[in-house]
Amino acid sequence: MSGHKTLEDLFTAVGLEGLRVLIRADLNVPMQDGKVSDATRIERVAPTLKELAARGAKVIVLSHFGRPKGAPDEKYSLKPVADALGAHLGIETSFAADCIGETAARAIEAMKPGTVLVLENTRFHAGEENNDPGFSEALARNGNVYINDAFSCAHRAHASTEGITHFLPSYAGRAMEAELSALDAALGNPKRPVVAIVGGAKVSTKIALLGNLVKKVDALVIGGGMANTFLAAQGKKVGKSLCEPDLFDTARHILANARAAKCDIVLPIDVVIAREFKAGAETQTVAVDNVPEDAIILDVGAQTIAHLGERFQEAKTIVWNGPLGAFEVPPFDRGTTEAARIVAERSKRGELVSVAGGGDTVAALNEAGAADDFTYVSAAGGAFLEWMEGIELPGVAALSRR
Known part of the structure; x- marks a missing residue:
């Protein structure tokens, strides 16, 4: 996958024990009666999350969910999705009620190496879809490195997909890498x-x-x-x-x-x-x-x-x-x-x-x-x-x- 840094590049560059790794996933999953009705997107990102956790990283997940129009809306909270993710991973998974600021910082500080934290819906802030540099920088403060494993969101120049890369070393996750390799085999080469x-x-x-x-x-x-x-x-x-x-x-x-x-x-x-x-x-x-x-x-x-x-x-x-x-x-x-x-x-x-x-x-x-x-x-x-x-x-x- 020429031109894109992968997890191999990350593993070569730094040790992951205790490293705060921000990963952009796509947890915008279908829900029915408060439960995830199709776990395909959870299944796609799980290998990257497990691999990072197994190396002792603090795995911090960013995602949007629905269209809350730039403000908090309980029906678009990622809390039930975080619960489903934890059950699928079989790894200790917690949830923070915001994706920036003190709420996120405290939740990250409390993490143990090898665990997962899901931050609240990035679209609860108008700066996400506006790709606001200030919001991008606030997201970046949560981590030491950034991984994008959400190809399905890659066509959007949002803070959590594009803006954040201006502030952190950035890599492609396993699902992103697989997608780009498949697409290259289909039309690229x-x-x-x-x-x-x-x-x-x-x-x-x-x-x-x-x-x-x-x-x-x-x-x-x-x-x-x-x-x-x-x-x-x-x-x-x-x-x-x-x-x-x-x-x-x-x-x-x-x-x-x-x-x-x-x-x-x-x-x-x-x-x-x-x-x-x-x-x-x-x-x-x-x-x-x-x-x-x-x-x-x-x-x-x-x-x-x-x-x-x-x-x-x-x-x-x-x-x-x-x-x-x-x-x-x-x-x-x-x-x-x-x-x-x-x-x-x-x-x-x-x-x-x-x-x-x-x-x-x-x-x-x-x-x-x-x-x-x-x-x-x-x-x-x-x-x-x-x-x-x-x-x-x-x-x-x-x-x-x-």
């Missing part, structure tokens, strides 16, 4: 051919993404509602399907740029249609040239899946963001599920590198039972998308500069 799969409802949300990918991949598969806009822009009838006519010129421009870059655009050959969008709806599979005026395109058809399977057999790297159909409602999950299982099986055999990310994508891969066999599945949403768009992420760039 990939094995070719590279196939990108981009799905979802609207082209308008992913114009920058498509524009960046056609310059970097060998083939770009476009699915979901987005594909309808591209098909219609080429003169095909899409019935009552979701479509964005005001983006036909944009779609044609992307197609032209892809041809210039020698990137194959892969659109559906056949589609699954229905007259209404509901679970168990009566469906037909038709060629993309034969969509009736009263029909809705809701998934890719069997011929398209077979063609994608052939593409995946040739690929050495696959990057995936977005489902191929309306996967939340069966039977329109079939295309995404079958494609995911093909990629997962080839990944499991070591035949390709597969990297996926985005909330709907992760949900779809989990539903297909394929996520565990992908090379890497990113828990980051906005950060993963911005990285795919080619945008420099402030939290990552800060680690490169320090």
Whole structure:
């Protein structure tokens, strides 16, 4: 991971016994009835916390939680998340009711080496999202060194992700390191051919993404509602399907740029249609040239899946963001599920590198039972998308500069 200091660099530089190590985690986890309902983000940061604690560090955790608008709000307190974190780690874990000032300082002073302290929600202070230098410095006083292990927050130039690096030696944690390595393998320095799969409802949300990918991949598969806009822009009838006519010129421009870059655009050959969008709806599979005026395109058809399977057999790297159909409602999950299982099986055999990310994508891969066999599945949403768009992420760039 060129340009970023890792934990190995930290271990070489200093002894950790009693060292105050500030670590930016993403503990913005889903809650239900006051309990953590999905511990994925806790599981991702746990190895770094355990490793630091095992070396005798005082491990001090920073995180945001929800959107409290720069002031304390009890419903956004990290206290219940800290309890869940401690239970998962099996390490003595305490909580401080503020992330700066005397409250934090006293809690840190009381820590024993090898224990964990979770500081209160950084967004209880307006200086967090404003990236205020004074607040950044106040956070930095809590530690001797800083570790960012929250790639999912790295697209935000906030005090706890970027500002703090101006005041402390800064390193990438294990989860951050794994994410950056996976992303480099996917688009930075990939094995070719590279196939990108981009799905979802609207082209308008992913114009920058498509524009960046056609310059970097060998083939770009476009699915979901987005594909309808591209098909219609080429003169095909899409019935009552979701479509964005005001983006036909944009779609044609992307197609032209892809041809210039020698990137194959892969659109559906056949589609699954229905007259209404509901679970168990009566469906037909038709060629993309034969969509009736009263029909809705809701998934890719069997011929398209077979063609994608052939593409995946040739690929050495696959990057995936977005489902191929309306996967939340069966039977329109079939295309995404079958494609995911093909990629997962080839990944499991070591035949390709597969990297996926985005909330709907992760949900779809989990539903297909394929996520565990992908090379890497990113828990980051906005950060993963911005990285795919080619945008420099402030939290990552800060680690490169320090």
